[in-house]
Amino acid sequence: MKKNIGRPKAFDEQEALKIAMHYFWEHGYDKSSLSGLLEAMNIKKSSFYQTFKSKEHIFRLSLELYAKMSYEYMQGLKKEMGAKGVLLHIVYETISELRETGKVKGCLLANSSSECFSNHPHFNELISYKFKTFRKLFKELIEEAQNEGEIKNTLPSSTLGSIYQSLINGLVQMIQLGASKEELNAVIKHIEELLT
Amino acid sequence: MKKNIGRPKAFDEQEALKIAMHYFWEHGYDKSSLSGLLEAMNIKKSSFYQTFKSKEHIFRLSLELYAKMSYEYMQGLKKEMGAKGVLLHIVYETISELRETGKVKGCLLANSSSECFSNHPHFNELISYKFKTFRKLFKELIEEAQNEGEIKNTLPSSTLGSIYQSLINGLVQMIQLGASKEELNAVIKHIEELLT
DNA sequence: GATATTTAGTACCAATTGGTACAGAACTAA
DNA sequence: TTAGTTCTGTACCAATTGGTACTAAATATC
Numbered sequence: 155m156k157k158n159i160g161r162p163k164a165f166d167e168q169e170a171l172k173i174a175m176h177y178f179w180e181h182g183y184d185k186s187s188l189s190g191l192l193e194a195m196n197i198k199k200s201s202f203y204q205t206f207k208s209k210e211h212i213f214r215l216s217l218e219l220y221a222k223m224s225y226e227y228m229q230g231l232k233k234e235m236g237a238k239g240v241l242l243h244i245v246y247e248t249i250s251e252l253r254e255t256g257k258v259k260g261c262l263l264a265n266s267s268s269e270c271f272s273n274h275p276h277f278n279e280l281i282s283y284k285f286k287t288f289r290k291l292f293k294e295l296i297e298e299a300q301n302e303g304e305i306k307n308t309l310p311s312s313t314l315g316s317i318y319q320s321l322i323n324g325l326v327q328m329i330q331l332g333a334s335k336e337e338l339n340a341v342i343k344h345i346e347e348l349l350t
Numbered sequence: 351m352k353k354n355i356g357r358p359k360a361f362d363e364q365e366a367l368k369i370a371m372h373y374f375w376e377h378g379y380d381k382s383s384l385s386g387l388l389e390a391m392n393i394k395k396s397s398f399y400q401t402f403k404s405k406e407h408i409f410r411l412s413l414e415l416y417a418k419m420s421y422e423y424m425q426g427l428k429k430e431m432g433a434k435g436v437l438l439h440i441v442y443e444t445i446s447e448l449r450e451t452g453k454v455k456g457c458l459l460a461n462s463s464s465e466c467f468s469n470h471p472h473f474n475e476l477i478s479y480k481f482k483t484f485r486k487l488f489k490e491l492i493e494e495a496q497n498e499g500e501i502k503n504t505l506p507s508s509t510l511g512s513i514y515q516s517l518i519n520g521l522v523q524m525i526q527l528g529a530s531k532e533e534l535n536a537v538i539k540h541i542e543e544l545l546t
Numbered sequence: 547g548a549t550a551t552t553t554a555g556t557a558c559c560a561a562t563t564g565g566t567a568c569a570g571a572a573c574t575a576a
Numbered sequence: 577t578t579a580g581t582t583c584t585g586t587a588c589c590a591a592t593t594g595g596t597a598c599t600a601a602a603t604a605t606c
Binding site for chain 1: 376377378380381453456459460461463464465467468469474477478479481482485508509512513515516517518519520521523524526527528529532533534536537539540
């Protein structure tokens with residue numbers, strides 16, 4: 155349905171969306187001002203509204219893009235390091251990020267959930283819907299690792315998945331709350347043992 | 351140093367601060383507009399600035415009040431239900447809140463940490479400092495419960511405390527992310543077993 | 547009662563917010 | 577070349593933000 159008629163766009167739509175997503179990821183929804191987004195995306199207001207309709211709309215697109223990219227990223231990791239490897243890698247990656255940058259971005263969906271839960275409840279449905287993908291993926295990874303003997307823990311994969319998620323989310327929070335290296339290591343060790 | 355000279359205040363300073371704290375707790379820092387705060391506190395702008403100096407200042411006061419009130423609340427609970435009882439009560443209370451109100455406020459310090467971590471880093475120091483109180487309290491409660499045989503788990507109390515905290519924070523996040531009752535129960539059961 | 551002191555209420559401020567209107571530029575198809 | 581279409585840049589908008597200035601009201605001390 156694409157017509158080559160009319161003045162062509164001077165920017166890549168997908169690329170711009172990707173930039174917006176990272177901007178939202180770093181600043182959150184409310185603190186991502188339109189002017190900030192425009193500057194980062196390097197486009198002008200009229201182009202923005204023509205292409206992305208509104209701030210709310212591009213945020214929704216960003217959430218979807220994040221979910222899709224993360225999913226593909228983890229699937230790629232799985233081929234590289236196996237199911238259990240992915241689950242552990244996510245933990246270690248978080249710590250690396252902390253060591254290298256001094257902070258941690260966390261999960262865009264989890265962050266948005268905290269921010270929007272009471273202030274922008276109209277986003278809740280999309281956020282929790284998109285997050286279901288992750289829950290399912292974690293469960294499948296654990297199941298696969300159990301079947302292949304990487305994980306001996308016989309708890310149901312769904313149970314283990316929930317605990318894993320809770321610990322991962324909690325870990326990011328603890329980092330932001332200024333927990334010490336020892337405190338973080340305690341949690342990491344607990345995760346490792348859970349997945350043994 | 352209090353002089354009874356001049357026009358007396360028409361509102362209770364402590365009471366107003368308490369209201370502000372609850373307002374911040376429910377809306378977060380950025381989404382707590384001055385007008386919203388004033389309406390809730392039922393005072394006028396000039397009184398606000400005269401008494402509380404600025405929005406930033408009253409937020410700091412709110413964080414401190416929250417830490418103090420929570421600490422006293424938990425100390426009170428301990429007398430009523432013992433050390434282990436407190437730790438479990440916090441979990442059950444969260445679930446009750448979810449059942450009764452359909453949502454969950456979480457911990458003001460943890461919420462503020464998420465919100466302010468990258469957007470208002472000048473709050474980080476105060477937040478993580480105040481949170482240390484909780485970390486210490488959790489550790490002490492666990493230690494006490496271990497000494498009295500309420501908890502058989504022989505992991506160091508500091509380790510157990512970190513894991514507990516991570517799980518509690520993660521639990522709140524999972525609620526906001528729309529986790530199912532079963533998924534939450536999996537986490538709760540895990541906490542209960544950890545404290546056995 | 548006069549005066550010093552403090553509080554309360556209102557009007558105002560510049561800056562920023564997300565969003566729209568419109569003129570002109572750049573392209574395709576005829 | 578011209579008409580039709582789409583994109584870009586700028587100017588503008590009302591609403592809201594946190595914060596200040598100033599006047600009026602209420603009290604204690606003298």
